[in-house]
Amino acid sequence: xxxxxxxxxxxxxxCLLAVxxxxxxxxxxxxxxxxxxGPSLAHPFGTDQLGRDLLAxxxxxxxxSLLVSLAAVALGLLLxxxxxxxxxxxxxxxxxxxxxxxxxxxxxxxMFVLAMFVIGLSGTATVHLGPIPITMTVKVVLLLGVAFVxxxxxxxxxATLVEMGQDYMPALRVIGVRxxxxxxxxxxxxxxxxxxxxxxxAMALAVFxxxxxxxxxxxVQLPQATLGNLTGGGTGYLPAGIWWYSxxxxxxxxxxxxxxxxxxxxxxxxxRRVA
Numbered sequence: 001x002x003x004x005x006x007x008x009x010x011x012x013x014x015c016l017l018a019v020x021x022x023x024x025x026x027x028x029x030x031x032x033x034x035x036x037x038g039p040s041l042a043h044p045f046g047t048d049q050l051g052r053d054l055l056a057x058x059x060x061x062x063x064x065s066l067l068v069s070l071a072a073v074a075l076g077l078l079l080x081x082x083x084x085x086x087x088x089x090x091x092x093x094x095x096x097x098x099x100x101x102x103x104x105x106x107x108x109x110x111m112f113v114l115a116m117f118v119i120g121l122s123g124t125a126t127v128h129l130g131p132i133p134i135t136m137t138v139k140v141v142l143l144l145g146v147a148f149v150x151x152x153x154x155x156x157x158x159a160t161l162v163e164m165g166q167d168y169m170p171a172l173r174v175i176g177v178r179x180x181x182x183x184x185x186x187x188x189x190x191x192x193x194x195x196x197x198x199x200x201x202a203m204a205l206a207v208f209x210x211x212x213x214x215x216x217x218x219x220v221q222l223p224q225a226t227l228g229n230l231t232g233g234g235t236g237y238l239p240a241g242i243w244w245y246s247x248x249x250x251x252x253x254x255x256x257x258x259x260x261x262x263x264x265x266x267x268x269x270x271x272r273r274v275a
Contacts, residue, residue, distance in 0.1 A: 007262025014256035018066040021059025028052065028060040028225050036237070039244055046244035048233075057225040058249045064137070064226050065256065069206035071141045073199050076148030081195065083149070084156020085183055091161060100157075103150040111147045111209055112216075118143060119218050137220050140213060144206055155198050159191040197271055201264035207256045227253040 022028070032051035039046045045054035087099040109117075119139065126135045163169065163186070172182055207227075213219030214228020222229055227249050234245025 003262055004266040007259045007266065009259070010255040011259030011263055014062060014252065014259055015066060017059050017252065018062040022056070022063055025056035025059045026053060028056040029223060030056075036242055036245070038242075039248075045248045046242075048245060049237075054230070054245065054248065057230060058227070058252055061225040061227040061230055061249060062252055062256070064220055064224065065207050065210050065228075065253070068137060068140055068144070068210045068220070069203050072144035072148065072206050072210075073202045075141060075145030076152050076202065077195060077199065079145065080149045080152035081156050081188075081191075084153040085160050085187055085191065087153070088157040088160025088164060089179070089183055089187065091164070099153070103153055106146065107150040111144070112212065112218075114147060115140075115143050115213055115218055124218070124221050137224075140210060140219050144209055147209075148202055148206075151202065152195065152198060155194055156191055159194040160187055163187050163190050193271060197264060197267040200260050200267060204257045204259075204261035204264065207253065207260065211253045 030052060032047065032053070034043065034047050035051045036049055037043060037047045037051075043053050043055065045058055048054055048057070083099050083103075087096045090096050122134075122139065124136055126133050128134065168186075169182075172186065210219060211226070211228035211231065214226040215232040217229070217232070219228050220226045222233075230249040231246045231253065234242070234247075234249070237245050
């Protein structure tokens with residue numbers, strides 16, 4: 001229970017910094033005379049090489065990380081949940097085989113390899129699909145969302161198969177309940193708790209992946225601050241003893257990852273006890 005509370009506290013502080021931080025810390029791009037200054041009352045996280053307040057930039061980066069992660073998880077669920085429900089409901093059918101083979105192909109490509117391939121083709125600049133601009137932020141959301149599809153769809157299919165084995169399913173078919181009513185009215189509500197648990201675990205992965213892409217220069221680009229590019233940009237200053245540049249944004253990133261992961265683990269244990 002103590003670990004669960006610690007996880008809730010970490011995730012809560014991460015979300016509070018993302019939501020309220022940019023409103024309270026000022027402009028993240030405002031420069032000043034204090035260059036590479038250490039943590040102080042005026043600058044709790046210190047400043048960077050341009051005199052910008054690192055707490056303000058960390059808060060802005062945390063908001064980007066949270067929004068990107070939420071959007072990616074939501075996209076993954078939106079794409080995967082119908083596939084998993086249909087594949088489980090029609091187990092052994094051609095549709096089930098096609099869905100599972102397609103998921104295996106996507107899952108065979110590691111997330112960072114897929115990101116490097118896509119970004120290598122499209123670059124880090126904004127591209128346009130007709131009148132629609134695809135910014136780097138949108139690219140990261142799409143990449144992470146697609147990468148989560150096999151993960152979510154397999155969980156949805158497994159949970160659907162469990163429900164299909166329950167005694168009430170044949171009874172629904174006997175009394176003539178339509179397939180759509182069974183899937184949306186019976187299967188979906190029963191599969192939803194398992195998917196909610198996986199969503200918290202995926203949030204931890206999304207924060208890590210978004211930050212990792214930013215660290216490698218493959219994510220959201222400067223001058224927009226992200227936890228990844230702040231951590232990556234500060235590593236060059238570590239030998240000079242300027243630890244706050246990369247360490248403090250890294251601690252915030254770690255808090256988000258750890259918090260969402262501990263909450264997901266706690267919900268997983270609770271779901272197993274209920275089952």
